[in-house]
Amino acid sequence: MSVLGFTDIVNGPLAQYLDFSIKIGGDVAEHSKLVRDAFNAQLQYIQLARDSAQPRQNEIINFLKPTSDKISAIQDYREKHRSSPLFNHLSAISESIPALGWVTVSPAPAPYVKEMNDAGQFYTNRVLKEWKEKDKKHVDWVKAWIQTLSDLQTFVKQHHTTGLVWAGAAVVKGVPPPPPGCPPPPPVIDFSDVGGAGDAGLDRSALFAEINKGQDITKGLKKVTDDMQTHKNPTLRQGPAPFKPTIQKSVASVKSTQIDKPPSFVRDGKKWLIEYQKGNQNLLVENAEMNNVVYLFKCQNSTVTVKGKINSITLDSCKKTSVVFDSLVSAIEFINCQSVQMQVLGKVPTISIDKTDGCQVYLSNDSLDVEIISSKSSEMNVLIPKSDGDYTEIPVPEQFKTKITDKKTLSTEIVENKG
Structure with missing residues (x-):
């Protein structure tokens, strides 16, 4: 089923992406051939995992080499064609193909x-x-590629929730072995010792004799007296405490255990992963490159300083955390955060705030053309620098009023809070 699911992606949205790439032509068409080869290499790897036991680490690296080589080729093609009029197309694929x-x-x-x-x-x-507004096939090209990766995410979640599953039984030493045959039949259960020795335990005559008693079968039952009936004896209704509070405590303890993880600060290729930091005000990202990304997850009461120009920054599920950075190529994102702050010293094109309560945005003079996109968020303030070095604080609207116009369209306007 895993192989079939991945094949559906190749024959579905990926095939559409390849078709639109050919229609667009030029560098996009050439680039798409490398993408096709990368997916085909991964399909072969998944087929290998279906038929084989998990190999040793050095063997895994060899098996992954065809896919990794294609990913490198895709990114190298983008770097060698920076002057291409379709450079944004090449970059969109190159940034996301590591999926x-x-x-x-x-x-x-x-x-x-x-x-x-x-x-x-x-x-x-x-x-x-x-x-x-120029050519719809470019829009369809974007939709097909995004759908390809969305389907890949669904496929991974469904078939390989905790990681790639190696389902075979043979050790990999090159060519995958054939799939295993039918399993052996279950063992025969020995009832000779049930109920006594020999055939006495399996003697059914006693059972049929009891059944044939008819109405006399109930004579051996114990009668319920008045003091044993709950509606006549209220003291019997006082049973043990419900089990529900115990369950609630167990769930709470599990959640606290999951959150309380050791802090980490690691660099994984182009990514800087900063997770579970608490009360650390001296986190520093330096010597980063322009294509690097910084990802903060569940940090509390911490401050991160990013030196140099990088691609993007993401704060996910952070509380009372601040980030100070020079410049970004792409955007900074706040997702599921509480009481967070950011300050840009250079330039940032886009700020995205999603499901966040409390966000202070300190801008620089070079970032006054920034686009701020917010949704399902509250207590957002943008601070714009003044000539004397101070800041002017302006709240981002949270409440809107929508009406239906005479042309049966929607008209939305900001509802100002005048206190």
Whole structure:
């Protein structure tokens, strides 16, 4: 089923993406051939996992090499064609194609696929903005690629929830062995010792004799007296305490155990992963490159400083956390956060705030053309620098009023809070 599910992606949205790439032509068409080869290499790897036991680590690296080589070729093609008029198309694919690396991620590879899909969103938005009014096939191209990675995320979540499953029984030493045959029949259960020795335990005569008693079969039952009936004896209704509070306590303890994880600060290729930091005000990201991303997850009462210009920053489920950075190529995102702050010293094109309560945005003079996108959020304030070095604080609207116009369309306006 796993192989069939991945084949559906190849024959479905990926095939549509390849078709639109050919229609667009040029560098996009050439680039798509490498993408096709990368997916075919991953299909072969999944087929190998279906038929084989998990090999040793050095063998896994060899088996993954065809896929990793294609991913590198896709990204190298983008770097060698920076002057291409379709550079945004090439960048959208190059930034998100590492999603195929989910086979090396555990225990939850599906969120990794989504993260890579989101990494290419900055460039897919550029493609849509540039070509939406010019040529529809570019819009269809974007939709097909995003759908490809969305289906890949669903596939991974359904078939490989905790990581790639190696289902075979033979050790891999090159060519995968054939799938295993039918399982052996279950063992025969020996009833000779049930109920006594020999055939006495299986003697059914006593059972039929009891059944044939007819109405006399109930003579041996114990009668219920008045003092044994709950509606006549209220003291019997006082049973043990309900079990529900115990369940609630167990759930709470499990949640606290899951949240309380050791802090980490690691660099994984292009990613800087900062997780579960508490009360750390001296977190520093330096020597980062322009294509790097910084991802903060469940940090509390901490401050992160990012030196240099990087691609993007994401704060996910953070509380009372601040980030100070120089410049970004793409965007900074706040997701499921509480009481967070950001300050840009250089330039940031986009700020995204989603499901966040309390967000202070300190801008620089170079970032006054920023686009702020907010949804399902509250207590958002933008602080604009003044000539004397102070800031002017302006709240982002949270409440809106929508009416139906005479032309049966919607008209939405901001509801100002005048206190």
